[in-house]
Amino acid sequence: MGDDSEWMKLPIDQKCEHKLWKARLNGYEEALKLFQKIDDEKSPEWSKYLGLIKKFVTDSNAVAQLKGLEAALAYVENAHVAGKTTGEVASGVVTKVFNQPKARAKELGLDICLMYIEIEKGEAVQEELLKGLDNKNPKIIVACIETLRKALSEFGSKIISLKPIIKVLPKLFESREKAVRDEAKLLAVEIYRWIRDALRPPLQNINSVQLKELEEEWVKVSSAAPKQTRFLRSQQELKAKFEQQQAVGGDADGGDDDEEEAVPQVDAYELLEAVEILSKLPKDFYEKIEAKKWQERKEALEAVEVLVKNPKLESGDYADLVKVLKKVVGKDTNVMLVALAAKCLAGLATGLRKKFGQYAGHVVPTILEKFKEKKPQVVQALQEAIDAIFLTTTLQNISEDVLAVMDNKNPTIKQQTSLFIARSFRHCTPSTLPKSLLKPFCAALLKHINDSAPEVRDAGFEALGTALKVAGEKAVNPFLADVDKLKLDRIKECAEKVELVYGKKTGGAAEKKEGKPVTGKTPALSGPGGDKETKDAAAKPGSLKKAPAAKSGGPPKKGKPAAATGMGGAGAKGKKGPETKEIFESELSIEVCEEKAAAVLPASCIQQLDSGNWKERLACMEEFQKAVELMERSEMPCQALVRMLAKKPGWKETNFQVMQMKLHIVALIAQKGNFSKTSAQVVLDGLVDKVGDVKCGSNAKEAMTAIAEACQLPWTAEQVVAMAFSQKNPKNQSETLNWLSNAIKEFGFSGLNVKAFISNVKTALAATNPAVRTSAITLLGVMYLYVGPPLRMFFEDEKPALLSQIDAEFEKMQGQTAPAPTRGISRHSGGSGDDGEEEEQEDVVNDVVDLLPRTDIGDKITAELVSKIGDKNWKIRKEGLDEVTSIINDAKFIQPNIGELPAALKSRLNDSNKILVQQTLSILQQLATAMGPNIKQHVKNLGIPVITVLGDSKNNVRAAALATVNAWAEQTGMKEWLEGEDLSAELKKENPFLRQELLGWLAEKLPTLRSVPSDLLLCVPHLYSCLEDRNGDVRKKAQDALPFFMMHLGFEKMAKATGKLKPTSKDQVLAMLEKAKANMPAKPAPPAKASSRAVGGAAPAKFQPASALAEDSGSNTMESKPDAKKAKAGGPSSKAKGVQGKKVLSKPNLKEDDDKSGPIFIIVPNGKEQRMKDEKGLKVLKWNFTTPRDEYIEQLKTQMSSCVAKWLQDEMFHADFQHHNKALAVMIEHLESEKDGVISCLDLILKWLTLRFFDTNTSVLMKTLEYLKLLFSLLSQEEYHLTENEASSFIPYLILKVGEPKDVIRKDVRAILNRMCLVYPASKMFTFIMEGTKSKNSKQRAECLEELGCLVESYGMNVCQPSPGKALKEMATHIGDRDNTVRNAALNTIVTVYNVHGDQVFKLIGNLSDKDMSMLEERIKRSAKRPSAAPVRQVEEKPQRTQNINANASMLRKGPAEDMSSKLNQNRNMGSHSETAHTVPREFQLDLDEIENDNGAVRCEMPALVQHKLDDIFEPVLIPEPKIRSVSPHFDDMHSSIASTINFVISQVASGDINTSIKGLAQIDEVLRQEYKVEVMSGHIDQFLIATFMQLRLIYNTHMADEKLDKDEIVRLYSCIIGSMITLFQIESLAREASTGVLKDLMHGLITLLLDSRVEDLDKGVQVIRSVNLLVLKVLEKSDQTNMLSALLVLLQDSLLATASSPKFSELVMKCLWRMVRVLPENINSINLDRILLDVHIFLKAFPKEKLKQCKNSVPMRTLKTLLHSLCKLKGPKILDHLTMIENKNESDLEAYLYRTLKYSMDQSGSKADKDTEKGASSIEEKASKAKVSDILAEIFKKIGSKENTKEGLAELYEYKKKYSDADIEPFLKNSSQFFQSYVERGLRLIETEREGKGSIAGSTGISSQIEGTCVPASTHTVSSSIGNTNGEEVGPSVYLERLKILRQRCGLDNAKQEDRPPVTSLLSKPAVPTVASSTDMLHSKLSQLRESREQYQHLDLDSNQTHSSGLGNTLASPSSAAANIDDLKKRLERIKSSRK
DSSP: OHHHHHHHTSOHHHHHTOSSHHHHHHHHHHHHHHHHHOOOTTOTHHHHTTTTHHHHHTOSSHHHHHHHHHHHHHHHHHOTTGGGGHHHHHHHIIIIITTOSOHHHHHHHHHHHHHHIIIIIHHHHHHHHHHHTTOSOHHHHHHHHHHHHHHHHHHOTTTSOHHHHHHHHHHHHTOSOHHHHHHHHHHHHHHHHHHGGGGTGGGTTSOHHHHHHHHHHHHHSOSSOOOOOSOOGGGHHHHHHHHHHHHHTSOTTHHHHHHHHTGGGOOHHHHSOOBOOGGGSOTTHHHHHTOSSHHHHHHHHHHHHHHHTSSSBOOOOOHHHHHHHHHHHHHOSOHHHHHHHHHHHHHHHHHHGGGGHHHHHHHHHHHHHHTTOOOHHHHHHHHHHHHHHHTTSOHHHHHHHHHHHTTOSOHHHHHHHHHHHHHHHHTOOGGGSOHHHHHHHHHHHHHHHTOSSHHHHHHHHHHHHHHHHHHOHHHHGGGGTTOOHHHHHHHHHHHHHOOOTTHHHHHHHHHHTTTOOOOOOSOOOOOOHHHHHHHHHHSOOSHHHHGGGOOOSOHHHHHHHIIIIITSSHHHHSOOGGGGGGGSOOOOOHHHHHHHHHHHSOHHHHHHTTOSSHHHHHHHHHHHHHHHHHOOTTTOOHHHHHHHHHSTTGGGOOOHHHHHHHHHHHHHHHHHSOOOHHHHHHHHHHHHHHTTOTTTHHHHHHHHHHHHHHHOHHHHHHHHHHHHHHSOOHHHHHHHHHHHHHHHHHHOSTTOOHHHHHHHHHHHHTOSSHHHHHHHHHHHHHHHHHHOGGGGGGGTTSOHHHHHHHHHHHHHHTTOOOOOOOSSOTTSOTTHHHHHHHHHHHHHHHHHHHHSOOBOOGGGSOHHHHHHHTOSSHHHHHHHHHHHHHHHHHHSSBOSOOTTHHHHHHHHTTOSSHHHHHHHHHHHHHHHHHHGGGGGGGIIIIIHHHHHHTTOSSHHHHHHHHHHHHHHHHHHOSHHHHSSSHHHHHHHSOOHHHHHHHHHHHHHHGGGOSOOOGGGGGGHHHHHHHHTOSSHHHHHHHHHHHHHHHHHHOHHHHHHHGGGSOHHHHHHHHHHHHHHHHHOOOOOOOOOTHHHHTTTTOOHHHHHHHHHHHHHTOOOHHHHHHHHHOOOOOHHHHHOOOSOGGGGGSGGGHHHHHGGGSOSBOOOTTHHHHHHHHHHTTSSOOSOOSSOOHHHHHHHHHHHHTTBOHHHHHHHTOSSHHHHHHHHHHHHHHHTTTHHHHHHTHHHHHHHHHHHHTOOOHHHHHHHHHHHHHHHHHHHHTTOOOOHHHHHTTHHHHHHGGGOSSHHHHHHHHHHHHHHTTTSOHHHHHHHHHHHTTOSOHHHHHHHHHHHHHHHHHHOGGGOSSOHHHHHHHHHHGGGOSSHHHHHHHHHHHHHHHHHHTTHHHHHHOOOOHHHHHHHHHHHHHSOOOOOSOSSOOTTSOOTTSOOOOTTHHHHHHHHHHHHHHHHHHHHTOOOOGGGOOOOOGGGSOOHHHHHHHHHTHHHHOTTOOOHHHHHHTGGGGOOOOOSOOOOSOSTTOOSOHHHHHHHHHHHHTOSSHHHHHHHHHHHHHHHHSGGGGGGGTTOHHHHHHHHHHHHHHIIIIITTOTTSOHHHHHHHHHHHHHHHHHHHHSHHHHTTOOHHHHHHHHHHHHHHHTOHHHHTSTTHHHHHHHHHHHHHHHHHHSOHHHHHHHHHHHHHHHHHOTTSOHHHHHHHHHHHHHHHHTHHHHGGGSOHHHHHHHHHHHHHHSOHHHHHHOSOOHHHHHHHHHHHHHHHHHGGGGGGGOTTOSOGGGSSHHHHHHHHHHHHHHSOHHHHHHHHHHHTTOSOOOSOSSOOOOHHHHHHHHHHSSTTHHHHHHHHHHHHHHSTTOOOHHHHHTSOHHHHHHHHHHHHHHHHHHTTTTOOOSOOHHHHHHHGGGOOBOSSOHHHHTTOTTOOOOOHHHHHHHHHHHHHHTTTOOOOOOOOOOHHHHHTSOOOOSOOOHHHHHHHHHHHHHHHHHHTTTSOOOSGGGSTTOTTOBOOOHHHHHHHHHHHHHHHHHHHHHHO
């Protein structure tokens, strides 16, 4: 047992490996418990067992093994790492478990295998099980088969791949072991359940008895589709759905799903092994097949027939075989052999499938021609052959050949072709049968249904019926416009009978959605818009082709072909629905017309039509017109009416008035009636005849336009032009052409038959009359807008003079875009508008390609020429090639028929003579241009061999091949190339040149496609092998191409394809796939319709790519939506290759292009703040890396998606650098126009730019830096401040670039760093740059050191972080650097510091090595510059490196404020005492980002905060960086500079932590209260104020909203802030230091606080508000009056401009201004009037008269005028000398107003002027009485009663009483209220105390005072009155402070009860009293107000200035509670202080 106890102590994992089986058993048991217990699937515990699980399973002891299996099962089920063990464990199960006798072991083994499949490891398990089938032990084989069967039955055939299983099935049936055979049989039955008959072919060759048994079993299998019952981990949604269905009871809606999911899953063909037959052909086959004896030929064919019976054939070069079979079919006289050859072709097509597609084009015409045979078995064989061939290609590809045969004279051929078309249509879906294909087919079939032979007609009906069923009525009806009802019914009848191959689904969809494409699983169609139409006109021989050009032959005949073909969609576009049938009505006889007309026209009218008197005719016309105007559309017999008009005299009418009316009526009829082409035919001739008439011409044109709108422009235009040119009148011809030019602009170019026009235009150009020629050239110009440069090709043979005129016209049109059509749209409402537009694009492109007259060069490619090209002698070969070149050159444009040339050229591509190869390539390039899109059919036999040439070892040959491939792809689009296996076969070749060129080409082309054939997947395995190629270039190209493959195939498919790789390769490839996933571009947006018109000056080539793009991208509409939004490929989208590009234009995508016009940056409210929060909360990755990993890029992309325009984002994250350049160009362009957008996305923009720093491309880098320079200039203009988040994720990466080798780049980066100091504090920049000096790159170190020098030079020593000493020590280390430039830079920097700081530098640097020190001293000596006196610049002075701002408004407004913020920020971090330098650990630091966010939120939350921009400047200020522990409150013992200590304390004030802030305030307050220390605050006032109002803002935004925070804390903080500020503003010398910008923000903050209703709700909120009132008064009184006035003006202006600002806010600002105006007389001499007037000027500029008139409130303007009035009064004409700072005085009315005011005051007499001035100055009081007020006392009392002079008045009264002690002041007091009397008495008493020095007032309220500030008197009345109500007066603030002292002494004595204060809101709503009121009124109102307040506070000891009319301070806190409160606070304060000592 000893042993036992030993192993018992071991940990579990060691027990499991123990040599004793018991120990292992125990280990397994415990492991099992452990595995079941661990909840977290990612627990580290799992990893311990990774290597052991195999041992669990393969334990040699059977008992232990069982337990081990259980544990292993639990492990696989629960551990996330279990997948790594799949291979070894599965193999262990197969070899060591399946052979166990115990059933339980096998069961567990099976469960483990299934569990692995469930955790997505199916492939590996299946591989091991299949290996197990080769085991010698039958038990193992049986168990493996059983496991496979179970897996299949549970997981289904999607997860278990059947192909490899089916491969081994026949072998299992041959096993000697019965058990194996039986198990195989069960497996076969299970497989049959999933794939049905697809299983039959592979099992055809097993023993017939077994087969029979199987057949019997198969019959029993239920016909219901099997369902997956167990699901992978990734399929949990499916699982839930399945369980839900089970619960509901079966098959609620599951049926459909499975139909889609399971049924099309397996194709028998896929399961078969391909057979190679070419080598098995009899050796003499090619001789025999040419033999004279038919028996020998038959033998040869029979040999082939046997071979092609193999169901799947290996791909290879079947060209020769197909060629001989084709020859037999076409030429052999023995019909039996024809049938046999057809069977062989059918077999080949079936066995090769898609791979046969390349030969289809050659064979189809031959087979169709052969249908002339009557013998049924031949016809049947040919039908089978052509049907099999159709499945290998697409209708698009063979449409040319089919259409050509349809005009054959032989009825059988026509019949069979129609039947073939009908059968082919059945395989189509709406998406693979677009209008462009339907159009030519319908046109041809319409002829067949009118054929004389009944069988042809029947076949035609069947084909049209099938088309109708497949594509839906909407698509087909336009082409059936001219079919009479009987035939139409017949077509519909046929349509109902049609059974579609794709079952009901497609048909239904087609009908429901009316031809909206349904994602078909058929192979995609190909062909750009271009060649569909080419087939149309060019390829139809015979009459049709000539139709459009024909000029005679009567309307009906001409109209039909026009409508059906040449007019490109005329029918389709115009008449939809019920109007369809009316496009052509039958002609009515004149009698019928008269009857119909008589029914609707007055009788008199009809009689007078041909009257001899023109007046009667005119009257008749007027009646006619009235009648027409009143008729309903449905009742109007158009044809009858126009025939009446055409009756004699008809169009020969001689009176022009009658004629004008007549023409106008025609226009009316055309507009109002259902006007048919028949009616048009009646009138057009007459109209054309009159179009040149001077008087009637315009009416004729109007009528023609109306007809064009009714009957389509294409038809009308063709008729009109033909008629005009059949006359001789040149005026008519030129006017017709002019009309046409105009009409094209109005209607668009859709469907116009350019060809017909071109022939007429040529006639016109040859005309003798210059007007006709000019009109023709103008028309060509208009056509050029739509058609583009190819138009010129038709006129190249014109005379040079004419050609130059045409070119000049085209030149004018260059760059213009075609106007959007304005007419021709109304008729087809609803959906059809789109179709029209789409067709327009398609037609134009087609027409151009289509109209080029193409020559057939087939007959020139003679057998002789072909043999020349193949000659042994290279010279003769060259001659042959030269001939081909000249043939193509002569022909210019050729038809696709080029005979045997392809084969001949193909063999030259691998010519041993490279010069010939190059020549061949250039011929092929020529061929592509000459043949246009039709070159498509030669891609497989000529294009792919060109790709092979890309593997050539010679560079120039490869370049030529690439150029050729590109020329071809431009014409054909990419689809042809990607279809089939040809491309993958090329990639498979292990030729490094071929691979890199081909991958490079694919990487270029794939991103432009919107969908690709699924065959692209075949390239993936070879792509993976390229990723590991020996050649580095191949690997690189493969990596570059990876994202583009993924963009189309999707990550899942690509990852799945790695399954077949070796494990090592697989991991590498998967890593690369992950990387590529991040770079995966979005699929390109569908082409927008604008492109058809914008062709403008594009080169001809532009055309084809447009069409090519459209074609490859052919993806149906339904799919286009997801396409545009997500770049997700895969899924159905990669299968659907539907419609041609034009269809893609349907609505969802029309947006794409228009979007480019919208903003590129979308402002998301709070978006930036949210992103910062996410980053702070670690929800997203912090932007911090050495090189950007994919997850960063992906993250940025996601973040950008919501706020950057989609198309721009695609450019920004494109793999190609040129797109980045494009994106940057767009961003530069939009920078000015979208400032707010840029700022709202700034963090993302900067992050994206950091990614660009990692690009290797210099052009991108230069562009990035250019953008950055502009961006930072803009930000500094906008006074924006970078947030910490933005700075830290951008600056470090910018600094990397300072080390670039290129000088220009370094310069730019330095310039940007320079500009950044304007938007980010230099002190913080310093830290980042200091980090940059640690780089390994010496250039970067040197540049960073230089930059540090510049910072110190510009901003003084305070920028040095964390302290000057540390920073300098750091810099000094670089003096010993090994790189010379770095040494120099370090020395220069320290010299710079020396120049600023003097000898102290040496102290700060500390110890240096002698060598370094001597170098430094030497350098200092050399630099002769002496240290400057001031170490830090004055605050007001702009740092010298900032941009020069002209010394006007922006300077005043921006200068100090901006400076300060950066100064403050620099200084804030300046805790440089040694004891405080410990940095706080990260987790205890303040959360800067958070504070920042809250600050940012100001904008959104609070409408009153107007000052966005200025607030933003200070945003960063909010961020204290408390890297310091406590600071001693005693400033004396600080051994570092006092300034930096103060900086640090101030930085604490702005802290987000309330206690820290209070401590800081306490310290500042202590300094302010000690007179001898006060001066140390000098120079820090702005900084302190910024910190305090930041703190106020922080409270407002953050603390107040924080539910968790104790509101008492907030009150405490408010008290401290206000107290400290009151203390500060009592010290006048300091108060005056506050700069304008800071005062503005301070006032903004205080007024916002006054208006914050949340404050009142606080416990002591009322007192807070009172204290604020007091503080505001102090600020107004004590601060620098110029700065104050300036600040208030700016604040007022901003509050009025801001829409969000509340009117109350502006009102309070104005009250402050009035207060300032009142004290103007005293302060006028100390005010800088120039600055004030500049501010007024800027104000008036922002609010010109017009704008002010719109304002509801006139008070602001009156306020301003009052100010100006007062200034004029005080300064007189001198005021005009103070306009010096205004650059352009005309920009506002200021000067004019001043002149007016001066003039007015001059004109008035003294007293009156006085009075007016007062009135104008809205001083709110007039003289008290008009009676004489000569008495001194009256004057004194008046002063006491006025707001501004109260103090003065009381002082005078005191003096007066002292002087005349007997004077009686009673009479003056008795009229006033008790209030006023006691106030005067108290005032006198106070002065007395003061004079006699009884209570010398303490110099500061300090913290204590501000705590008592809870009872600081302030207004009970409104907030508005608190700052001086318009109708109230108030005392100067100093009075309050004096009272305050007394109050403080008395506080504890009185126990007055405090009444409740009315809510601020109600008080705020009191209307403002008119600005000017008589003083008597005022007195009354004052008194009544005072009375009220007296009643309210009877018990109060009114010993403070509450008697003051404004009611300032009518409430006092209940003194006892206040006293208690004060004591409490005092105690707290003492505690704080002592704790800090």
